Amino acid sequence: MKDFKMAVCQNKPLNDKKKSVARAIEMINEAAGEGANIVMLPEMFYYPYIIKELIQQEESKRETVSILQETAKANRIYLCTGSTVEKVEHKRFNKSYLISPQGDIILEYSKCHLYDVEFKELKIKESEYFSPGNDIKVADTEFGKVGIIICYDIRFPEMSRVLVNNGAEIILVPAAFNTISGNAHWHLFFRTRAVESQVYMAAASPARDDECKFKAYGHSLIIDPWGDILNEANEKEDIIYAQCSSERLLDVRNRLPLLVHKRSELYAKTK
Known part of the structure; x- marks a missing residue:
């Protein structure tokens, strides 16, 4: 891994997709201007997370992603696209991409775990609208190996473990809790x-938009390998930054060598 500056854009999605995308690009440009090397957007950054309305924004030709590719190239940054609704062969996916400073897609990920829950105050069933992804990958960058998971995936420790087993040093999580x-x-x-x-x-x-039916939690985070919070937003629109050190990652892994002590052969016996 190589030292880098991380930026997380916490934009407020509007009921106007074009305006949301334009605002996100403004924030990406600002983050790049502050020297960020890797910039990321939230899950469904371009429209409030009200599924029946959100799916009307689906794309089959990566129109929004293409715009973000141009933005990443213009700023010479790595850009995680948050997530967008994408139609592929009659199936709809919640997709995220990692774009290189050359504007190329170097990682594509579809949300694997769909959020089907019912609280007293809230009922969501993503599986009625989306198909799950079935692949977990990492991408090589000049700053280290990067993996992406989306929102509900964070509740399944196997996801990050697979990424780490494949060499991940940085995990990006677009989310909309x-x-x-x-x-x-x-x-x-x-x-x-x-x-x-x-x-x-x-x-x-x-x-968070207090006037919207869906109330996002906000509080975007950047966390180091020891679990220390390097920076955190509140619930309002913001960009947060943190310097991420290769020395810190190596120090943590050397002092507490979990990845050496793990017993993969034992875990493989469980069902």
Whole structure:
């Protein structure tokens, strides 16, 4: 891994996709101007997370992603596209991409775990609208190996473990926790995954819109491999930054060598 500056854009999705994308690009440009090497957006950054309305924004030709490719290339940054609704062969996916400074897609990921839950205050069934992904990958960058998972995936430790087993040193998580699950579990899960995986972890949430039916938790995070929070947003629109050190990652992994002590042959016996 090589030292880098991380930026997480916590934009507020609007009921106007074009305006949301334009605002996100403004924030990406600002982050790049501050010297960020890797920039990321939230899950469904371009429209409020109201599924029946959100799926009307689906794309089959990566129109929004193409715009973000141009933005990454213009700024010479690595850009995680948050996530967008994409139609592929009659199936709909929640997709995220990592774009290189040359504007190329170097990692494509579809959300693997769909959020089907029912709280007293909220009912969501993503499986009625989306198909799950079936692949977990990492991408090589000049700053280290990067993996992506999306939102609900964070609750499944196997996801980050697979990424780390494949060499991940940085895990990016576009997410849109609501205020119910966010208040209970947001910091708990992201810090835990960073500690057990010994990686830098960045979580990008939409900013909260109190006038919207969906109340995003906010509180985007950048966390180091020891579980320390390097920077955190509140619930409002913001860009957060942190310097991420290769020396810190190596120090944590050497002092507490979890990845050496793990017994993969034992875990493979369990069902």
